[in-house]
Amino acid sequence: MQTKAMRDVFLAALHQKMHEDENLFFVSADFGAPILDKIRADFSNRFINVGIAEQNLINVSVGLALEGFTVYAYAIAPFITMRCYEQIRVNIAILSQLRPMNINLIGVGAGVSYSLSGPTHHCLEDLSIMRTLPNLEVFSPSDYLLTEAYVERTIVQKSPKYLRFDAVPMQPILDLVENFDDGFRVLKAGSKTAIIATGYMSQKAQKVAVDFDVMVIDLYLLNAYDLKKLQTCLKNIETVITLEEGFKGVGGLDSEINSKLKNKQVINLGFEQKYTFEVGSREFVHERNGLGEQDLVKLLKAVA
């Protein structure tokens, strides 16, 4: 399979949809992509660049969505979540409970996918802070096929969503997306131990678990997955390892799993609560935080 960036695949599919559906409106905070130039050229009356102004990005998008447009707001992940968190809380989370709005917040740069750019561009808080908001679905895909499969849902499901895209082109983990609405998928079977990961960490889990009898689960609809089905999958599992590119123990994937799977031993893996200033590859940043491939293999040897 080809290597592709999530945003390129998503935007290409959206570009097609914008031909068919005159209700789709794209708002960027001066953040681009090659395919976005096409969207801007072909749909100049449904594209606006609000400039480097994330608070206004959210507010303008909300105004458009209240008027019935299906809106896509687009910026770098840490900025579209944290620079304008109160706009999201007041004008999306709170207001959408009273007035319908279809607004899709697209953040590019999940976890440490911008590893060289340092702590401002590392996005390790968003899973927990976005998950805590009522009325907002959090989508954390692990590959571009899942991302592509979500496009239809952004149109059909008329409610607010946060899409957390990786910045780095990757191959798909599986060739086919099935039962998307389950919100999770089993990447690999295993008998007693399971890794539940999200985003890029699902790719990594699949890689490091290859020689172990370990189930790998990719959870991508963080607050909208089928819990009963997940529990059924995990019926014989005794130990669950959560794995995320996010700060550990403060409300992200680990908190979700810890609160739902109370009868199992759960080990939480994520970033320590500190920022990493030393630049390097993504794997280097992971190693600095005890999440390198070798660290994970070592843990699996001990547990599985």
Place this chain on the structure above:
Amino acid sequence: MIDTAYLKQQAKFLRTETLKIHKAAPEVRVASSLSPIELFTALFYGGLLRYNPKDPRDENRDRLVISKGHGSICMYPLLADLGFFDKAELKRVCKSGSFLGGIPDPIIAGYETVNGSLGHGLGVACGMALALKTKNSNRKAVVLTGDGELNEGANWEAIMCAAQHKLDNLTLLVDYNKVSMLDFSKNIIDLNSLRAKFEAFNWQVYEIEDGHDVEAVYNTLKTALSDQQQQPKVVIAHTIKGKGVPFLETHPLSHILSVKEGDIDGLVEEINNAD
């Protein structure tokens, strides 16, 4: 011609009814709800705004975003009077289970956006104005902010955006009452060059020297709302915080002060007997 006597009477009605609500619910912000009364009077009773009490989200309405929501309790009697909800509800403001709270939200028919946190309305209204233009609608987006509220940076992101995209169907009304929460605004963030600021940002600026002269308010709003220039418009209305309650009118802490329950009947009588 507009019936000025009628507008004056309606402004008196809103001012006295607001004080009566405050008497029963002292929690509401009374001073900042008394300064924009003539603006609302001209918009609604002067027929400058299109609205539909039977269908508050009617596509044909103008969008009024009241960004200084806490300072708009005078809208309660206005909306009830126009039939947006039952007048009996006015007796239940801030009572358990009432939808008329200390800070209005869109659970109240007639409100568009969530209030309580300042500096949000203008950007949302920019999005509405852009949407209306895209839909080829000739309806307008009108926003009311306070002056202290303009300290919030998000407003200025929206102010730049509205001019850049020539949102000529957007009109901002500034209830320039010059008192923030803890002091006169000029002692906190001085906006004394507000007209020049908006002109520099390429907005069309209108100014009302006496925001309680309802005829002047009506005439200026009418001109601003029908201005065809391809720019967003701002109407800076010089108002008095706590208008109608003498001790509030000059007090730097008027925002957080309440009027004594026993004083309200006398104030209502004074307002009704005034010119």
